[in-house]
C-alpha cells in the first residue's frame with residue numbers, strides 16, 4: 001500500500017515503512033524513510049532512520065543531506081525554561097543574527113523561482129517556502145513540494161498541520177531534503193486552514209502546538225521554529241501571547257516569528273486579516289524584553305529600510321512579506337544597509353537569472369511561472385510599467401524564452 005512511497009499508519013508511527021521513491025531525474029534522488037519509536041520518549045517521539053536509497057538532500061543538490069550524519073556535538077540546547085545560545089543545529093552553529101533579515105512564507109508567491117530571484121538580491125536573507133501541509137507531504141508529492149535549488153540556502157520549509165506524528169514525518173522529509181529550518185504555521189487565518197485545524201486557530205491550543213513542536217524536534221536536527229500572530233479573535237491579551245510563548249519555549253522553540261496583528265477567524269478574509277487588525281509592534285517588543293533568550297522576529301507592515309533598522313533595535317530579526325514581493329529591490333537596499341553589500345544594478349540581477357531561466361525552460365517550466373516574480377523589480381523606477389507590460393504580455397506565449405527578458409530589459413527607461 002504505497003502512497004507515493006509512504007505507508008501511513010494512522011496515529012501510530014511504529015514501523016512506518018516507505019518504498020523507495022526512486023530517481024526523479026538525473027542527480028535528484030528521493031529516499032524511503034523508516035520511522036521507529038525513539039526509546040525514552042514516552043512513545044511520543046519518533047526517530048526517523050535512513051531507509052533505502054539516497055538522501056532526499058540530493059533534491060537540493062546539496063551534498064550530505066542526512067542531517068543526523070552532520071549532528072553537531074553542541075546539538076540539543078536543553079530547555080528547562082531557559083535557552084542557551086547559539087541555536088542548536090546539525091552541521092553549523094546558527095546565531096541569532098541568522099534571522100536578522102527574513103522573507104516571509106507567502107502562498108503562491110514564494111515558490112522556488114521566487115526564492116532563487118530573492119537570493120540574487122539578498123545573499124543574507126533567510127527565505128521561507130510557501131506553506132506546505134504535512135498531509136500533502138506525507139501522503140505524496142514529496143518531490144515536487146520539497147524541490148529547491150542549492151542557491152536558495154539558507155531556506156526554511158514552512159509546514160501547516162496539527163498532527164504531531166504527521167508533522168514529525170513531514171519535518172523529517174524537509175530536513176532530509178536539505179532545508180535549514182522547519183517552521184510551523186500558526187498564523188494563517190483562511191477558512192480552509194481552520195477546517196483542517198491548523199494555522200492561526202492553533203493559537204487557541206498552545207499545548208497541542210507544543211506537542212507538534214516536540215515531535216518535530218525529535219525528528220530533525222535543524223531548528224524548528226514557529227510563526228504566529230499576537231492573538232486570535234477575543235483571545236488577544238498580552239497574557240495569552242505570553243502563555244503561548246512560554247509553552248513554545250518549553251517545547252523547545254528557540255525562534256518565534258510574530259506577525260504583529262491578531263487574526264479575526266470569522267468574518268475577515270485572509271487578505272483583510274493582513275490589513276484590518278491593527279499592528280501592535282510594542283507587544284512584540286515586550287515579548288522580546290520578557291524572553292530575552294528567545295530569538296524574536298517581527299513581521300507585518302514593514303516596508304522601508306529605515307523601519308527595518310528601527311525594529312532591529314528592539315528585536316532580533318525582521319520578516320518582510322508583501323514589500324519584498326511587490327518591490328523586491330528593497331532586499332538589495334536592506335542588504336546594503338545591514339551588511340554593507342554593494343547594491344547590484346537591477347539589469348544585472350536579471351542577467352544573473354539567465355542560466356537559471358534557461359535551465360528551467362529546458363526542463364519544461366513555462367517562462368510565465370518565473371517571470372511573474374520579476375515584475376516588481378523596477379518598482380518606482382522610470383520604465384517600470386513598460387517592463388511589467390512587456391513581461392506580462394509576452395510570458396504566456398508558447399515560445400516565450402530568455403529573449404523576452406532581454407527585450408523587457410531593453411525597454412526605454414522613461415518615466416510613465
Ligand SMILES: Cc1cc2nc3c(=O)[nH]c(=O)nc-3n(C[C@H](O)[C@H](O)[C@H](O)COP(=O)(O)O)c2cc1C
Nearest residue numbers: 104105106107130131185259300301302320321322
Ligand atoms: C499572498 C500571501 C500569501 C501568504 N501565505 C502565507 C503562508 O503560506 N504562510 C504564512 O505563515 N503566512 C503567509 N502569508 C502572510 C505573510 O507571511 C506575512 O505574515 C504577512 O503578509 C504580513 O507581512 P507583510 O506585511 O510584510 O506582508 C501570506 C501573505 C500573502 C500576501
